Amino acid sequence: MSYPSNVKVVKLPCTGRVDVLLILRTFESGADGVYVAGCMEGECHFLRGNLRARRRVDYVKGLLEEVGLGGGRVEMFNMSASQGQRFAQFAREMTERIRLLGPSPVRK
Amino acid sequence: MIVGDRKDFKEILEKLGSRRRVLVLGCNECVTVCGVGGEREVGVLSAELRLYWKKEGETFEIREHTLERQCDFEYIDQIKGFADEYDVILSMACGAGVQYVAEAYKTKLVLPAVNTTFLGVTIEQGVWSERCQGCGSCILDMTAGVCPIARCSKSLLNGPCGGSSEGKCEIDKEIDCAWQLIVDRLKESGQMERYEEILPVKDWRTGREGGPRKRVREDLKL
Numbered sequence: 001m002s003y004p005s006n007v008k009v010v011k012l013p014c015t016g017r018v019d020v021l022l023i024l025r026t027f028e029s030g031a032d033g034v035y036v037a038g039c040m041e042g043e044c045h046f047l048r049g050n051l052r053a054r055r056r057v058d059y060v061k062g063l064l065e066e067v068g069l070g071g072g073r074v075e076m077f078n079m080s081a082s083q084g085q086r087f088a089q090f091a092r093e094m095t096e097r098i099r100l101l102g103p104s105p106v107r108k
Numbered sequence: 109m110i111v112g113d114r115k116d117f118k119e120i121l122e123k124l125g126s127r128r129r130v131l132v133l134g135c136n137e138c139v140t141v142c143g144v145g146g147e148r149e150v151g152v153l154s155a156e157l158r159l160y161w162k163k164e165g166e167t168f169e170i171r172e173h174t175l176e177r178q179c180d181f182e183y184i185d186q187i188k189g190f191a192d193e194y195d196v197i198l199s200m201a202c203g204a205g206v207q208y209v210a211e212a213y214k215t216k217l218v219l220p221a222v223n224t225t226f227l228g229v230t231i232e233q234g235v236w237s238e239r240c241q242g243c244g245s246c247i248l249d250m251t252a253g254v255c256p257i258a259r260c261s262k263s264l265l266n267g268p269c270g271g272s273s274e275g276k277c278e279i280d281k282e283i284d285c286a287w288q289l290i291v292d293r294l295k296e297s298g299q300m301e302r303y304e305e306i307l308p309v310k311d312w313r314t315g316r317e318g319g320p321r322k323r324v325r326e327d328l329k330l
Contacts, residue, residue, distance in 0.1 A: 021148065024155035028162075063152070066117040067160040105163040 001084040003091035015039070015076075016049025023060045023074060030107050033098035035075040037087060043080065050078060072101060109138035109229075110202040111236045112222040114149065117156055120198070123219050127195035128166060130157065132221070133187065133209065134174030135201035142236050145200030145222050147174040153200065153221060169194070178205025184212045191216060227258075244314030244321065250307055252293035257310075259286035265307040 010026075012018065015038035026034050036057055038050035054076045061071030075094060079086040124130065132154045140146025150172045161168045171194065175183040178201035191197060196217045199206040203224040210218035226238040241258045247265075248255060257263045261271075261279045267287030271278030275288045294300045312318070 021151050021155065024152060024159070028155055028158055063117075063156055064159075067156050068163055069159060106159055 001088050003088040004095040006095060007091045014044070014046050014049040015053035016044070016046055018053040018056055020056050020060055020063070023057070024063065027064070027069065027073070027104065027106060030104065032104045032107075033073045033075075033094060033101070035077055035090065035094045037077050037079060037090065040078050040080050069104060069106065070101065072097060073104070109141050109227070110204075110224060111142045111226050111228045111238075112139055112144045112202055112224045114144050114153070114200075115221050115223055117153075117160075120153070120157075120219075120221055121160070124196060124198070127217070128161070128168040129193065129195040130168070131171050131173060131187070131191060131194040131197045132157075133178065133197050133199045133201070134172075135178045135199075135205050136174055136176045137179075139201055139205075139222060140174075141230070143234070145202075147172075150174055150200055153198070178202075178209055181208070181212060184209055242315065243310070243312070244318070245311060247307065247310075250302065250305065251290050252297060252299060252302070254286055254289045254293055256286045256290065259284070259289070265310060 015036050018036050023034050023036075036053050038053050039045070041050060041054075044050045057074055057076040060074050064073055065071045075097075077090040077094075079090065132150050134140070134146050134150035136146060139149075143149065154170050154172045157168070157170055171190070173187060175186060177183045178199060187197075191213055194216075196219055197209055197213065198219050198221050199209050200221045201209070202222065203220065206218060206220045206222075210216075227240040227242060228236045228238045231237050238258050240255060241263075243257050247257075256265060256267060260267055261277050261283065262269060264287065267290070268285050269287075272285040272288055275285055277283040277285050291300075291303060294303050
């Protein structure tokens with residue numbers, strides 16, 4: 001399994017830990033895009049962590065639209081721990097999407 | 109608690125104009141609980157401003173600070189040491205807090221980042237609902253603990269009106285008819301005979317209609 005080397009993985013115990021501020025700080029640090037890779041919906045070990053993460057990602061999309069970075073720079077994907085290929089596929093999809101959007105205007 | 113909504117980012121930017129040294133001031137009380145103006149929301153708004161201004165290639169200085177309360181001068185005094193370093197104080201408190209900060213720092217521009225909406229309760233995490241309008245003469249003893257002033261769209265003292273349908277208000281099917289709630293609760297608590305009592309015309313002078321209100325407790329004064 002291989003995925004684009006530009007993807008930097010930040011490990012969290014559960015996507016339920018993903019917070020609006022955490023994503024915003026990542027953009028402030030210069031990230032061109034952020035995606036949250038959570039477990040399949042309905043299969044969260046902590047019951048609703050990935051569902052909460054999705055709502056927070058949706059909220060951040062609105063914030064990024066407001067500040068002019070565009071909501072497309074953040075996304076939520078779901079996959080199970082055994083779906084390495086799916087992880088790699090989303091990594092390629094997101095990398096391609098961000099490449100089309102170009103570097104974050106915050107970094108210029 | 110006092111509930112509010114964060115102002116639209118575009119409106120905040122417009123109000124800030126060309127000012128770039130900003131003190132974003134949160135409040136640890138009601139606006140923290142309703143997720144609109146606490147330390148976390150100060151962080152989010154500040155991050156938004158930084159991202160926007162960085163994108164625009166602007167030079168700026170933002171300080172994040174959250175006070176225990178913005179409605180007590182002892183706490184407001186805590187920013188004395190550095191408030192002057194900023195062009196503007198962007199307050200994320202309720203309207204009372206914004207005004208008290210403005211009173212304390214007369215030469216400073218103090219802007220609101222929040223629209224104060226109502227006195228209410230937490231229905232569930234992330235959902236708040238209006239319960240009180242601060243009318244100054246509580247009648248909850250007469251209405252089974254449900255306030256028709258705050259919760260009836262017409263503030264009827266003797267209801268319901270003809271717009272009540274299947275327990276909902278005619279203005280919006282999402283809104284409970286306050287008088288239906290009152291009747292239901294009178295029944296549940298075995299007080300239905302109280303429904304026969306006609307509530308007298310309310311003296312609105314104890315509310316906002318009597319002008320700005322002030323409360324003094326001589327025994328508490330220092």
